[in-house]
Amino acid sequence: MIQVLKRYSLFVLSGFYIFAGINHFLNPEFYLPLIPDYFSNAEFINVLAGLAEIILGIGLLIKKVRRLAIIGIVLMLLAFIPSHVYFIQKGSCIDGGLCVSNWIGWVRLVIIHPILIAWPLWYWKQS
Structure with missing residues (x-):
């Protein structure tokens, strides 16, 4: 049962990154305000993040490069x-963009982000 879950969740994870990467190109106005002001060339960073997510999402599906993708x-x-x-720091609210309760910003950083880091590592031995 765990192996079946693991197999299907790999497709979900891959699809998540491919979709998110494509979304960087379809909706850059969502991502650009989330890039800190102290980084120059936010447009380039957005394109780079989108390409990375697409390439790495596809890489998860290819056993020979899965570890590199992870x-x-x-x-x-x-x-x-x-x-x-x-x-x-912006109060979990970007003018004209994403705006949520501050506790949700903390949950994203402290709980969801570590889960997103751990999720691909679950496939390390399958690679």
Whole structure:
């Protein structure tokens, strides 16, 4: 049963990253305000993040490169931490964009983000 769950959740994880990556191109106005002001060239960062998510999501499905994709996803998510902190510093509300209760910003950083880091690592032995 666990193996079946693991197999299907790999497809869900892959689809999650592919969709999120495509969304960087379809809705850049959602992501751009989440990039901290102290980073220059937010447009380039958004495109790079979108491409990385698409490539790494596809990489999860290819057994020969799955470990590289897992490492890439973990490193990418670690690189996203400044955006989560920035979002909290902004009161978890971006003018004209995402606006949630501040506790949700903290839950994203402290609970959801570590789960998203651990999820691909679950497939390490299958690679």
